[in-house]
Amino acid sequence: MAKKDSNQIKYTGSEKVLDYILLVFCILLVVITVYPFLNVLAISLNDSMDTMRNVNFIIPRKFTLSNYIYIFKENNLAGAFMMSVVKTLVGTIIGVICTAMLAYVLSRKDFYFNKPFTILFIITMYVSGGMIPEYLLITRTLNLGNNFWVYIIPGLIWVYNVILMRSFIEGLPIALQEAAKLDGANDFVIWLKVILPLCTPTIATVALFLAVGQWNSFMDSICTPGICPRCSMYCMRLWSRL
Amino acid sequence: MKKKETKTRQKFSLNLMWKQRYLLFMSVPFVIWLIIFKYVPLWGWTMAFQEVKPGSFALPMWERKFVGFDNFIKAFTDRLFGQTMINTIGISILGIAIGTVTSILFALILNELCFTRFKKFTQTVSYLPHFVSWVIIASIAKMLLNDGGAIDTMLNTKLHLMSNNSPAFWIVVCLINVWKEMGWDAIIYLSAMAGIDQGLYEAAKVDGANRLQRIWNVTLPSTKPTIIVLLIMSVGGALNVGMERQMLLSNSIVQDHAMVLSWFAYVRGIGSNNYGLGTAIGMFQSVVGIILLFIANKVAGMMGESKLV
Numbered sequence: 001m002a003k004k005d006s007n008q009i010k011y012t013g014s015e016k017v018l019d020y021i022l023l024v025f026c027i028l029l030v031v032i033t034v035y036p037f038l039n040v041l042a043i044s045l046n047d048s049m050d051t052m053r054n055v056n057f058i059i060p061r062k063f064t065l066s067n068y069i070y071i072f073k074e075n076n077l078a079g080a081f082m083m084s085v086v087k088t089l090v091g092t093i094i095g096v097i098c099t100a101m102l103a104y105v106l107s108r109k110d111f112y113f114n115k116p117f118t119i120l121f122i123i124t125m126y127v128s129g130g131m132i133p134e135y136l137l138i139t140r141t142l143n144l145g146n147n148f149w150v151y152i153i154p155g156l157i158w159v160y161n162v163i164l165m166r167s168f169i170e171g172l173p174i175a176l177q178e179a180a181k182l183d184g185a186n187d188f189v190i191w192l193k194v195i196l197p198l199c200t201p202t203i204a205t206v207a208l209f210l211a212v213g214q215w216n217s218f219m220d221s222i223c224t225p226g227i228c229p230r231c232s233m234y235c236m237r238l239w240s241r242l
Numbered sequence: 243m244k245k246k247e248t249k250t251r252q253k254f255s256l257n258l259m260w261k262q263r264y265l266l267f268m269s270v271p272f273v274i275w276l277i278i279f280k281y282v283p284l285w286g287w288t289m290a291f292q293e294v295k296p297g298s299f300a301l302p303m304w305e306r307k308f309v310g311f312d313n314f315i316k317a318f319t320d321r322l323f324g325q326t327m328i329n330t331i332g333i334s335i336l337g338i339a340i341g342t343v344t345s346i347l348f349a350l351i352l353n354e355l356c357f358t359r360f361k362k363f364t365q366t367v368s369y370l371p372h373f374v375s376w377v378i379i380a381s382i383a384k385m386l387l388n389d390g391g392a393i394d395t396m397l398n399t400k401l402h403l404m405s406n407n408s409p410a411f412w413i414v415v416c417l418i419n420v421w422k423e424m425g426w427d428a429i430i431y432l433s434a435m436a437g438i439d440q441g442l443y444e445a446a447k448v449d450g451a452n453r454l455q456r457i458w459n460v461t462l463p464s465t466k467p468t469i470i471v472l473l474i475m476s477v478g479g480a481l482n483v484g485m486e487r488q489m490l491l492s493n494s495i496v497q498d499h500a501m502v503l504s505w506f507a508y509v510r511g512i513g514s515n516n517y518g519l520g521t522a523i524g525m526f527q528s529v530v531g532i533i534l535l536f537i538a539n540k541v542a543g544m545m546g547e548s549k550l551v
Contacts, residue, residue, distance in 0.1 A: 015453045022355050026364045029348075033367050033421070036382045039392060043385065057392065098272065105269040111262055112254060117273055124280040126478065126532055133286020133521060135512065137279070154279050157272060187264035216375035 044068070084215060087151045091214040096207050098157055100199060103165035104191045125159045155213070161206045168202040169195060290314070290522040296515050313522035320510065322501060330502045332409060334480040336416045342473060345424050346465070349431035350457060365432075368425025380490035383418050404493065411499045415491055434468040435461060470547045478535030481527045503527055 038058045043051055047062035072078050105111060106118050128134075134154070144150040172195070180190045196203075259266065293307040317323060348368070355361045371379065386392045387403040394400055403414050438461065446456045485504040492500030503523060511520015 018354070018453055019356055022351050023357060023360070025351060026355060026360065030364055030367050033370060033425075036386055037370070039386065040382050101268045102272045105265050108265060111265045111269075112258060113266075113269070117269060120273065120276060124276065126535060127284065127528055128280070129283025129286045129524070133283035133289065133524075134279075136286065136517070137283055142278075153275075156275060156279075187262070188268065191268070212373055216373075 087148075088211055088214040091152045091155070092207055092211045094152060095156060095158075095210040095214075096203055099161050099165055099206055099210075100196060100203065101191065102157060103162050103169055104195050106162065107166045107169040108187075121159045121162060151214070151217075155217070158209070158213075161209060165199065165202045165206060168199065172198055286521060287525050289518050290525045292518055294517040294521075309518070313518045314526070317510070317519055317522050317526070320506075322506060325498055326501045326503055326506045329412070329499055330481055330483050333412045333415060333483050333502060336412050337419060337483070338473070338476050338480070340416050340420055341423065341427065342469070342476070344420050345427035346431055346469065348424050349428040349435060349465075350461065352428065352432060353435045353461065354453075354457070365425065368428070370425075371422040372426035374422075376484075376486050376490050379418065379422055380487075383491060387414065404491075405495045407496050407498055409499060411492075411496045415487065415500070418491065419487065430468060430472065431465055434465045438464045466547070470542050474535065474538045474542055477538040478531050480534055481530050 035058075042058050042060045044067055045063055045065070046060040046067075047064045048067060050062045102121075106114060106121070108114060138144045138150060138154055144153065176194055176198075177190055180194050185193065289306075290313055291308060291310060293309050293312075298306050352361055352365060355364070384391070384404065387401075388394075389400060389402060389405055393403070404411075406414075442460050442464070443456055446460050451459060481503055483502040483504065485502065485508060488500050488502050488505050504527070507520045507523040507527075510523070511517055
C-alpha cells in the first residue's frame with residue numbers, strides 16, 4: 001500500500017504546476033548540499049599556493065596530489081585514521097550487542113525488575129552529572145585516561161537506542177517466544193536465536209547511529225588532553241591542522 | 243502491617259529469581275555500568291558546593307572546603323556570564339524555530355514530490371552532511387563563508403559572515419546547522435506523513451480541497467503529535483547548545499557572540515582548573531533543562547496536545 005500511494009491521486013491542470021516548482025526547489029537544495037563537498041574536493045586536489053592566491057570553485061586550477069601525499073607522510077594522519085576506524089568498529093559491535101540484550105530484557109513484562117530498571121535508564125536521558133565529574137571519574141577514579149577503552153565503555157549504551165529497540169521487540173508476536181520456551185530454550189537462547197534474527201532492521205538503524213556517533217565523537221578525546229597521545233583520533237588531528 | 247508488606251512483595255522470591263536468572267545476567271551488568279557512569283557522576287554535583295582546585299583534588303570529598311553557594315554566585319556574576327546566557331538562549335530559540343520549520347517544510351516537499359527517483363536522490367543527498375563531523379563541516383563553512391571566501395567572490399562583495407561581532411553570527415551558526423541536520427531531522431516527520439491514511443486525502447478532494455488546502459488541512463494536523471513531542475524534547479535541551487559546534491565555527495572576532503554555557507563551563511572549569519565552578523554551571527544547565535522539559539510538557543497538555551511523559 002505504501003508503494004502505491006504516491007500515484008493514487010492524479011493531479012490536474014494548475015495543481016501540476018506545484019510539482020515543477022517543488023522540483024526546481026529540490027534541485028537547488030541538492031546543489032547547495034553537494035557544492036561545498038565538491039568545492040573542498042577541488043581545493044584538496046589543487047596546488048596550495050594557488051589556493052591561497054585565488055578562490056577555487058569546482059574544478060581544480062592546478063591539479064596536484066601533493067596535499068594528500070603530504071598528509072599521509074608527515075602528519076601521522078594514517079595512524080589517527082586507523083585509530084578512528086578501530087574505535088568505530090569495536091564500539092559499534094559491542095554497543096549493538098549490549099543495546100539488543102538490554103532492550104530484550106526491558107521488553108519482558110514478566111521480568112521482576114522490569115519497571116525499576118526502565119525508570120533508572122530513562123532518568124539518565126534527562127539528568128547528567130555534567131562534563132567535569134564525568135571527566136574526573138574516567139581519568140582519576142577509573143584511571144581510563146591512558147587506555148583505548150575510554151572510547152568504548154563510557155558511551156557503551158544510548159538509552160534512546162534501547163527504547164527504540166525495545167518498542168520494536170514489543171511489536172514482535174509474543175507467540176514466538178512462548179513456542180521457543182516450550183521447546184526448552186532458556187531466555188538467553190531465545191534472545192540469541194529468536195529475537196536477534198528478527199531485529200535486523202532496528203539493529204541496522206542502531207548500528208548506524210552508534211557508528212556515526214563513534215566516528216564523529218570529538219569530546220572524548222578533547223576531554224583527555226595529552227593523556228593518550230597514541231589514541232589520538234582522526235577528528236582531533238584534523239582540528240589541530242585547521 | 244508487616245503482613246501487608248509481605249503480601250505486596252509476595253512476587254519476590256528466590257525461586258522467581260532463579261527462574262529469571264538469565265534475564266538477570268543479561269541486565270544487571272548494564273545496570274551496574276549505568277550506576278557507575280551515569281549515577282556516580284551525579285554525586286559529583288556536591289563539588290558545586292565545594293572549593294575544588296587541583297591541590298584539593300586528592301582529598302576525599304568530605305575533607306574539601308565547603309563553600310555553600312559561592313560557586314554559583316561566582317558563575318552568575320562572572321564577566322562573561324550575562325552575554326553567555328543571552329547567546330545560549332538566542333541560539334537555541336533561533337535553532338529550534340528555524341530547524342523545526344525547515345525540516346517540516348522539507349518533509350512536506352519530499353512528501354509532495356511525485357518524481358519518485360529524484361525524490362530518493364534528494365533525500366539521500368540531504369542526509370549526507372549529517373554523517374560528516376563538525377570538524378569537517380566547520381572547515382568547509384570557513385572556506386566558503388570567510389572574508390574573501392567562495393561566497394564573497396561569487397557575489398563580488400564583502401558580507402562579513404564569519405567576522406560580524408553581532409547576533410548575526412547566531413543566524414549563521416543556525417543556518418549551518420540547518421544545512422547539516424535538515425535532511426536527517428526530516429526523516430521522523432516523513433515517516434509520520436507516510437503513515438497518514440490515504441482515504442483522508444481522497445475525502446478532502448471530494449470535498450473540493452485543492453492541493454495546498456489538503457497539505458494544510460490533512461498533512462499538517464496529522465503530523466502534529468510528532469511535531470509536538472519533538473518540540474517538547476528540544477525545549478528540554480534548550481540550554482545544551484553543543485560546544486564543539488561553537489568552538490569550531492567561531493574565531494576571536496566573534497567570540498563574544500559564540501560563547502555558550504557548555505563552553506563557558508569548559509573554559510572556567512577545566513580550562514582554569516576551577517572544577518567546582520564548572521560543576522556548578524553544569525548543574526545549573528541540567529536543572530533548568532528538566533524544569534523547561536516539564537513546563538513544556540505541561541503546556542502541551544493544557545493546550546490539549548499530546549504529551550511526552
